[in-house]
Amino acid sequence: MSTPLKIGVAGLGTVGAGVLALLERNAGIIATRAGRPITVCAVSARDRSRDRGLSLEGLRWYDDASQMATDDQIDVVVELIGGSAGPAKELVTAALGQGKAVVTANKAMLALHGTELARCAERNAATLAYEAAVAGGIPAIKALREGLAGNQLSRVTGILNGTCNYILTCMREQKREFADVLAEAQALGYAEADPTFDIDGVDAAHKMAILAALAFGQPVAFDAVHVEGIRDITATDILLAEELGYRIKLLGIAEQDDAGVTARVHPCMVPVSHPIAVVEGVDNAVVAEGDFVGRVVLEGRGAGAGPTASAVVADLIDIARGRHTPVWGTAVSELTPRQVLPMDRHRGAYYLRLMVLDRPGVIADVTGVLRDHDISLESMIQRGRSAVGAVPVVLTTHECREDAMRDALTRIGGLDAVLERPAMIRIESR
Numbered sequence: 001m002s003t004p005l006k007i008g009v010a011g012l013g014t015v016g017a018g019v020l021a022l023l024e025r026n027a028g029i030i031a032t033r034a035g036r037p038i039t040v041c042a043v044s045a046r047d048r049s050r051d052r053g054l055s056l057e058g059l060r061w062y063d064d065a066s067q068m069a070t071d072d073q074i075d076v077v078v079e080l081i082g083g084s085a086g087p088a089k090e091l092v093t094a095a096l097g098q099g100k101a102v103v104t105a106n107k108a109m110l111a112l113h114g115t116e117l118a119r120c121a122e123r124n125a126a127t128l129a130y131e132a133a134v135a136g137g138i139p140a141i142k143a144l145r146e147g148l149a150g151n152q153l154s155r156v157t158g159i160l161n162g163t164c165n166y167i168l169t170c171m172r173e174q175k176r177e178f179a180d181v182l183a184e185a186q187a188l189g190y191a192e193a194d195p196t197f198d199i200d201g202v203d204a205a206h207k208m209a210i211l212a213a214l215a216f217g218q219p220v221a222f223d224a225v226h227v228e229g230i231r232d233i234t235a236t237d238i239l240l241a242e243e244l245g246y247r248i249k250l251l252g253i254a255e256q257d258d259a260g261v262t263a264r265v266h267p268c269m270v271p272v273s274h275p276i277a278v279v280e281g282v283d284n285a286v287v288a289e290g291d292f293v294g295r296v297v298l299e300g301r302g303a304g305a306g307p308t309a310s311a312v313v314a315d316l317i318d319i320a321r322g323r324h325t326p327v328w329g330t331a332v333s334e335l336t337p338r339q340v341l342p343m344d345r346h347r348g349a350y351y352l353r354l355m356v357l358d359r360p361g362v363i364a365d366v367t368g369v370l371r372d373h374d375i376s377l378e379s380m381i382q383r384g385r386s387a388v389g390a391v392p393v394v395l396t397t398h399e400c401r402e403d404a405m406r407d408a409l410t411r412i413g414g415l416d417a418v419l420e421r422p423a424m425i426r427i428e429s430r
């Protein structure tokens, strides 16, 4: 029997427990595919006595996870603690510093410190693998970094947060309230320790920064990602989107052309005929466009114990087999910072929802502001009268520039007859 690959697992929550369960249940096929057994030797978590439904018998316990880095019996450290800094980053830095391979699911850490950690990995000829960090069980990292390596990629789009997609799906299909569904997503192990990262778009932006770095060969630049979440999406918008032939999705979109790159995360109205519109529940999707391959669409579960453990174990099998790829697909010295184009220069179509007083001339005032900003209308829906004389008005526009739209919205919001801050959702048809 070949020498086992010995691993230490730090963090025994949703993902850590999932990894231990998968390694145990599928030990036979894993050993065959890895060419040797993968054996857990040591673990670390915050609370030793917690019942996780797992036997930790025979495993070394570390109160201080960073000590695993100096354990000679460990070949690979699996970091599943979370958090962009603190114990997770200390452990990963220490392990790479010892020349140990590291597998992590920690997109926050990679989005903020990915280039520094890649340098550390290179200096110590160590592997840093992170398939679980983006789109859960979908092999998105492998696809971009290896499967599509021969292409010039112009665009990567995705549904990158399972919690948000689950919430938007349940709100639409079951007419449920946002807060209820969020609690359910937390109970199912989909949400981050701090779920505001999910609903405010930060988690998807972490993943977008990682995908943009891989796709465009640039250093990871989380600060360059424009971020908006799903907090302001109402049941009314979801219903109106359906009437107009769209679904609302939180999308991550990164594009490059000769002028530079853009990376953004925000809610979008997507035509129901688009493949991404029908990706529902906790599923994620990643769509990549390359000059030779054309469009590649990947879909699968983006969060939860099973899919995330599946990605962690795929990385472990690669390490056991001795397969090694540079962290960002090329040496760090080959990564080229790119001009970041500001969101103001974005061009697209928009959905606007206004609550206006039902009196003559209001629509003319609103459309007058749009005309002044060179924004042309695609459609308008006005709903029945309310008891207090306020009516919702929904407008969709043709393509225009984001800065013009923002100025127009400020002026429209300031009209006497407009009773609430206008709701705006970008329409993404590509």
Ligand SMILES: NC(=O)C1=CN([C@@H]2O[C@H](COP(=O)(O)OP(=O)(O)OC[C@H]3O[C@@H](n4cnc5c(N)ncnc54)[C@H](O)[C@@H]3O)[C@@H](O)[C@H]2O)C=CC1
Binding pocket: 010, 011, 012, 013, 014, 015, 016, 044, 045, 046, 047, 063, 064, 065, 080, 081, 082, 083, 087, 105, 106, 107, 108, 132, 133, 136, 189, 190, 191, 192, 193, 302, 303, 304, 305, 308
């Ligand atoms: N839950 C999911 O669906 C996914 C999670 N991830 C990422 O995986 C990582 C883990 O996520 P979850 O398992 O959901 O979190 P969790 O909160 O369920 O588990 C975290 C674990 O880390 C342990 N921990 C906390 N501080 C520690 C310390 N100082 N030393 C040792 N252990 C410590 C906790 O005791 C717990 O066992 C995070 O980076 C998360 O962003 C990535 C993809 C999907």
Ligand SMILES: N[C@@H](CC=O)C(=O)O
Binding pocket: 133, 135, 136, 160, 161, 162, 163, 164, 190, 191, 192, 198, 203, 302, 303, 304
């Ligand atoms: N909280 C994340 C977990 C996976 O990355 C999500 O909901 O997608």
Ligand code: NA
Binding pocket: 131, 132, 133, 134, 135, 136, 137, 138, 139, 140, 141, 311
């Ligand atoms: Na993945």
